Amino acid sequence: MKLTHLQDKTLLYDTKMLAGIERETTLKLLHHLKEIDRRKLYSDLKYSSLFNYCVYELGYSEGSAQRRIVAARMLREIPEIEEKIENGKLTLSNITLVNQYIDKTSERRKVLRAVEGLTKRECERKLFEITGKEIVPDEIKKRISQDKIQVAVVLSEETLAEIEKLKDLLGKDLSMDELVRFMAKEAIKSIEKNKFKQTEAPKSLSPVAVGRRIPANIKREVYKRDQKCVNCGTQHRLNYDHRVPYALSGQSNKENLRLLCFQCNQRARIRAGLQNIRGKEQLPAP
Numbered sequence: 524m525k526l527t528h529l530q531d532k533t534l535l536y537d538t539k540m541l542a543g544i545e546r547e548t549t550l551k552l553l554h555h556l557k558e559i560d561r562r563k564l565y566s567d568l569k570y571s572s573l574f575n576y577c578v579y580e581l582g583y584s585e586g587s588a589q590r591r592i593v594a595a596r597m598l599r600e601i602p603e604i605e606e607k608i609e610n611g612k613l614t615l616s617n618i619t620l621v622n623q624y625i626d627k628t629s630e631r632r633k634v635l636r637a638v639e640g641l642t643k644r645e646c647e648r649k650l651f652e653i654t655g656k657e658i659v660p661d662e663i664k665k666r667i668s669q670d671k672i673q674v675a676v677v678l679s680e681e682t683l684a685e686i687e688k689l690k691d692l693l694g695k696d697l698s699m700d701e702l703v704r705f706m707a708k709e710a711i712k713s714i715e716k717n718k719f720k721q722t723e724a725p726k727s728l729s730p731v732a733v734g735r736r737i738p739a740n741i742k743r744e745v746y747k748r749d750q751k752c753v754n755c756g757t758q759h760r761l762n763y764d765h766r767v768p769y770a771l772s773g774q775s776n777k778e779n780l781r782l783l784c785f786q787c788n789q790r791a792r793i794r795a796g797l798q799n800i801r802g803k804e805q806l807p808a809p
């Protein structure tokens with residue numbers, strides 16, 4: 524696109540107009556994300572979260588996706604910010620900062636008014652002034668070789684003391700990588716044992732499923748078979764789900780059970796008409 528022929532006045536006018544159109548489009552996009560989030564529709568495309576949908580389906584960078592999701596959810600929580608996003612008084616960055624610093628909706632409403640028209644830096648200063656909270660930077664990840672990523676995290680003194688205690692108990696001089704891997708492995712083992720009944724020596728076999736409760740051996744077999752969400756493939760927040768819902772006389776047996784993540788489970792419930800989705804609007808028939 525060549526613009527060299529444009530007069531200065533026209534160039535400035537057009538640019539301002541385009542910025543307005545861009546904000547209008549962003550607002551429309553936020554409304555669409557809000558609705559997709561409400562229906563958990565990304566699960567139908569086998570994404571485990573709205574974030575993954577934004578990054579992998581829509582092609583946003585991680586930061587852009589995060590800001591849009593926060594703003595879309597804030598729009599649901601505080602609809603009156605719509606006009607301010609459209610006229611540029613509230614930016615997605617500032618909405619994200621307010622979300623990070625303030626927990627209560629009533630307070631967010633007040634603080635969002637206070638940061639209208641501010642730059643990101645001014646907004647950070649204002650939030651620090653209002654809350655007195657320390658700025659906790661997001662975890663910083665940087666790839667330093669093909670298989671190594673440098674991660675900068677902020678830990679409290681209490682956490683550091685616990686880590687030192689663990690090192691003493693292990694009595695080995697482990698690198699931070701080895702230590703974190705050890706902690707992750709132990710945590711996974713304990714969660715698998717408690718939640719998914721994974722054990723090397725199961726005590727008894729095949730009690731018959733009674734009611735909604737899923738017997739340990741069935742949980743074990745389903746977990747062993749599925750290992751992850753059978754819809755989107757994530758291993759995050761897994762639950763046992765009845766294919767034919769229990770409320771519709773579905774059995775708690777291996778054939779009728781599957782592992783689904785929290786989001787896919789919610790979507791399945793919405794599709795089965797078992798769950799009222801948030802918001803007043805009606806869901807159109809599939």
Ligand SMILES: [Zn+2]
Binds near residue numbers: 752753754755783786
């Ligand atoms: Zn899933």
